[in-house]
Every structure is written in structure tokens, then in C-alpha cells.
Amino acid sequence: MYQSFYNLRSKPFQLSPDAKFFYNSRGHKRAMSYLRYGITQGEGFVVILGDIGTGKTTMVQALFDQLEDDVVATKLVTTQLEADDLLRLVVTSFGLSDDGESKASLLKKLEAFFLAKSREGKRVLLVVDEVQNIPIRSLEELRMLSNFQMDGTALLQIFLLGQQEFVKTLQADGLEQLRQRIITSHYLQALEHDEVEGYIEHRLAFAGWKGDPLFDASAYEEIYAYTLGIPRKINTLCDRLMLFGYLEEIHAFDANVVKMVTSELQGEMGATPVLQHQGAKVSQKLVEVEQRLCSLEEKVEGFEDGIKSQRSLLTRLWPSR
Numbered sequence: 441m442y443q444s445f446y447n448l449r450s451k452p453f454q455l456s457p458d459a460k461f462f463y464n465s466r467g468h469k470r471a472m473s474y475l476r477y478g479i480t481q482g483e484g485f486v487v488i489l490g491d492i493g494t495g496k497t498t499m500v501q502a503l504f505d506q507l508e509d510d511v512v513a514t515k516l517v518t519t520q521l522e523a524d525d526l527l528r529l530v531v532t533s534f535g536l537s538d539d540g541e542s543k544a545s546l547l548k549k550l551e552a553f554f555l556a557k558s559r560e561g562k563r564v565l566l567v568v569d570e571v572q573n574i575p576i577r578s579l580e581e582l583r584m585l586s587n588f589q590m591d592g593t594a595l596l597q598i599f600l601l602g603q604q605e606f607v608k609t610l611q612a613d614g615l616e617q618l619r620q621r622i623i624t625s626h627y628l629q630a631l632e633h634d635e636v637e638g639y640i641e642h643r644l645a646f647a648g649w650k651g652d653p654l655f656d657a658s659a660y661e662e663i664y665a666y667t668l669g670i671p672r673k674i675n676t677l678c679d680r681l682m683l684f685g686y687l688e689e690i691h692a693f694d695a696n697v698v699k700m701v702t703s704e705l706q707g708e709m710g711a712t713p714v715l716q717h718q719g720a721k722v723s724q725k726l727v728e729v730e731q732r733l734c735s736l737e738e739k740v741e742g743f744e745d746g747i748k749s750q751r752s753l754l755t756r757l758w759p760s761r
Contacts, residue, residue: 442686443647452647453679455672459501461646463639463671467629468499474626475503475599479511482563483594484621485586487610488601490628493672496601499628500567512557513565519573523581526574530566530585554588554595564596571602576612583618631669636660639671640678653685658695666702680705 443451452461464472471488478486490496504513514533518526528538531546534553538546557564568574568582588595600606604627610619631639637660641649667673681693681701690697 442682445686445689446652446682447648447650448644449648450646451679452643452649453675453682455675455679457495457498457501459498459505461643462495462498462502463631463635463642465631465635465639467631468495471496471626471628472499472503474624475500478597478599478624479507479563479565481597481623483586483597484623485618486597486599487606487622487625488599488628489604489606489625491630491670492603493670494628494630495671496628497569498671500569500599500601507565510562511565512562513567515567515569517569518578519570520575521578522575523577526578526581533566534564550585551588551595555590558590558593558595565599566596567599567601569601571600572605572609574602574606574609576609576614579609579615579618583615583621586621631671631674633664633669636664636667636669636674639674643675643678652691653682654692656692656694659693659698662695662698662702666698677701677705 443449454461462468471490474488475486478484488496488499500515504515507513512534516529516533518529521529524543527543527546531538531550534550536549536553541549554564566582566585571579582598582600585596586594586598609615637655640655640660640663663674663677667677677698681698684697684701684704685691685693
């Protein structure tokens with residue numbers, strides 16, 4: 441729609457993950473280094489966590505594009521799959537058939553596949569996305585898969601991606617063995633303030649951008665203020681901004697234009713998560729202030745009571761003449 445108006449080849453701010461739009465920010469570069477390190481180890485678990493929309497899935501897609509031919513990798517998305525369903529999903533994700541066989545048969549099929557790849561000189565990588573709500577039994581099933589070995593060498597390596605809530609899951613008593621197999625972990629941060637401009641222009645460039653529309657410094661400031669550097673929120677806002685620019689025939693975006701669009705978004709969806717988060721922080725601060733005031737009032741009252749007691753004692757000791 442707005443692509444032709446701005447002479448773009450494609451849509452620059454689509455929400456679906458696409459590796460070609462991967463932006464190697466400082467945080468993403470660091471997280472990618474942890475993933476590559478994990479691959480060199482060829483065993484155990486690598487855990488990458490981050491808030492919703494920080495780009496974990498896009499980063500893994502970019503990693504897959506860079507893998508050497510000696511790595512056989514697949515990715516599956518799971519939130520609440522039970523252990524048996526998860527096992528069947530792993531089987532089919534590697535291109536193996538699932539004919540309703542027993543669990544034992546599926547495990548043998550996977551082991552045979554892993555052994556065959558190892559004999560070909562290849563390593564096998566399984567990436568499990570959205571693990572924050574995965575059941576304990578399903579995690580234990582993944583740990584059991586990591587037990588497959590040949591001549592002391594692990595046949596399968598597993599990357600776990602999810603949100604911060606997964607930390608609580610990992611703390612469960614029954615997951616001690618899995619925790620011991622985590623070789624590295626990393627928390628993926630949102631873009632920093634000075635990276636937002638580079639991120640936006642990177643995506644625009646891949647869509648064929650030649651400077652139209654123009655974003656001025658105040659526009660980038662306003663975009664960061666609204667999104668706090670979360671890539672998915674930036675994509676949502678910028679896509680809507682481009683549509684607004686097309687409808688209003690705008691070729692230069694400043695803070696005022698961005699504010700008009702964010703105002704529309706807030707009106708459609710209610711308070712933004714960012715504003716809700718800020719409101720929650722303000723409310724918490726008010727509660728803390730009230731608690732401190734109450735504490736001070738109690739101390740003052742205690743101090744006043746102490747003075748009254750001392751006066752009473754002095755009066756008894758030295759009655760007025």
C-alpha cells in the first residue's frame with residue numbers, strides 16, 4: 441500500500457520474523473556470540489531469554505542462515521506441549537515419520553537418526569522456542585534426549601529460547617540435572633537509545649529506501665520514548681507511521697507526526713504497555729512514599745510520647761515552686 445508511494449521494494453516493518461532484516465545491535469551481537477559458542481561446544485543446553493518482541497526468533501533464523509553444512513538444525517515452537525506430544529513434534533521436525541508409534545519406538549527412531557548424522561560427520565541441533573510455559577515433564581523429556589551419545593560424544597545439542605518467566609521453571613526441584621547441563625545462558629536486552637535510528641534505517645534499506653520518507657532526530661527520540669527500544673514495538677509503530685504518511689502524503693517525519701500516530705494507537709488499544717509499565721512504577725513509588733511517611737509519623741509520635749514521659753518525670757522530681 442504505502443510501498444509504491446515511497447518507492448519501496450517490500451514492506452520494511454513486517455511483524456513476522458525474517459532473517460534478512462536481522463539487525464546486529466550490541467545486545468544481539470552478544471547473544472549471537474553465545475549461540476555460536478554453544479555450537480562450538482556441540483553439547484548441553486544454551487538458554488537465551490528476553491522480553492516479548494526483542495528479536496529472539498529473528499536472531500535464530502539469522503543463525504540458521506549462517507550454519508555450516510555439518511550442522512543439521514531444526515526449530516520448533518512450544519508453549520504448553522506435554523512430554524509425549526513434544527517428543528512426536530521433535531520427531532517430525534527432523535523429517536522423520538510418526539505413525540502413532542510408542543514412545544520407545546520414537547526414541548529408537550531418533551537415536552538411529554542422530555547416530556547416522558554423527559557417522560556422516562554432522563552435528564544435530566534442536567532449537568525450542570517459547571519455552572516460558574513448557575511443562576516440567578516436557579523439559580525432562582528434552583534432557584533425556586540430550587543423553588544420546590556415541591563414544592562419549594553428545595549426539596544432540598539443544599537451545600532453549602523464551603521469556604524471563606522461564607527462570608522460575610528452571611528452579612524447580614526436579615530439574616537439577618538439566619540445570620547442570622546448561623553450558624551458557626544470556627538475557628537479550630532491547631535496543632539502546634542510540635541504536636533505534638540504525639535499526640529503522642537498516643530495515644528501510646533492505647526494502648529499497650532512498651531517503652523517502654525522511655526521519656529527523658526528534659522522530660527517533662519519540663519512537664524510542666514510545667517503544668523503549670523493543671524491536672517488535674518499533675515495527676508496529678513504524679508500519680503505522682508509514683501508512684499515516686501515505687494517507688496524509690507526508691515525506692518527512694518529526695516528533696509531531698510520530699505523536700499523532702502514537703495517539704491513534706493508544707486510542708485503539710488503550711494505554712500502551714510502556715505507559716502501563718510507567719504507571720505501575722509511579723504507583724509503586726507512591727506506595728513506597730506513603731509507607732515511609734507512615735514510618736516517620738510513627739517515629740515522630742514515639743518521640744513526642746518520649747518527651748511527654750520525660751516532662752512528667754521531671755515534674756515529679758522537681759515540682760514547680
